Amino acid sequence: MLTLESATVRFGDRAALDRVDLEVADHEIVCVLGPSGSGKSTLLRLVAGLQEPDGGRVLLDGTDQDGIPVHRRGLGLMFQDHQLFPHRDVGANVAFGLRMHGVGRGEQDRRVAELLDLVGLPGAERRAVAALSGGEQQRVALARALAPSPRLLMLDEPLGQLDRSLRERLVVELRALFGRLGTTVLAVTHDQGEAFALADRVVVMREGRVAQVGTPLEVWQRPASAFVARFLGFDNVVEATVEGEAADTAWGEVPVPAGSPQGACDLLVRPAGVRIGAPEKGLRCVVGARTFRGSHVAVTLHPEHGPLLEAECSLRGTPEEGERVGVTFDAPECVVLPAVF
């Protein structure tokens, strides 16, 4: 469906996109993630035709899009700078793209009603946009983007302005809706929870390049680098030298799974793999801050040597702040990361 071949965009002497290759298959939901300034919006704008490439190609269904304007690319855009028309009602907003395509009035009305049903706002045609909640406005914007049946739907921070609980609910609804409609989606978000819940595949960007592509599970289980691991919120990352099934680190020797790459690397220890026990066994630590996270408690540990460690404790098994403990590590939760980009 969508192919980027060595896509490059420069602003001055800085590459906002640097030889990016990417494939999005029919019916696939791909989310682009990355820190601020990593090139996510530039990628979206390039595919939309709002940004000229300085190198490489954008192909849609095998056709080079060079010189094809935005409105001829057959895309649905739900961008932050494409807000709803505040003085038109919901129906007129949703019908906008259909009118542009010269769809007749009767067909417009039928399609608008169908889309409002789909996004969970049945019968909302005559409501004023200004009187809708943030979540409802987001659904109207989505219905408007979907109305002309785009071959590719592009979303820029689709749920950005909504509060967390609404986002979590909508993201599940969106995934189900796209699955039902068979919509191909390319979305950009800086919220990894949102990306992981929505996407079939995620693309993690760093400084204009792709740092990792994979299913949410693959990326979560096997971050490709220390950068990706840290971006996902894992802080227990240290330099290490692996020999056999042991890694030599600033925390001392840490066991790693059989078959791990050998030699100099970065090592990720997931918080669930940090086992807290009696002070006489393992790495001596003092318990620091404890943060309640709903299903568990995140505990910061100050080791006698090496950087701070985060441990995941059950609600009942959390040690007291200031307590002296001993830490051992679980090999299955230790991931050897290639020491590259």
Ligand SMILES: Nc1ncnc2c1ncn2[C@@H]1O[C@H](COP(=O)(O)OP(=O)(O)OP(=O)(O)O)[C@@H](O)[C@H]1O
């Ligand atoms: N029109 C422009 N002129 C000059 N530099 C630009 C322009 N647009 C983007 N950039 C630069 O290109 C880089 C990538 O920007 P981009 O907006 O694509 O990042 P992003 O990942 O979407 O960030 P954010 O999450 O903050 O929106 C940044 O360094 C940015 O400053």
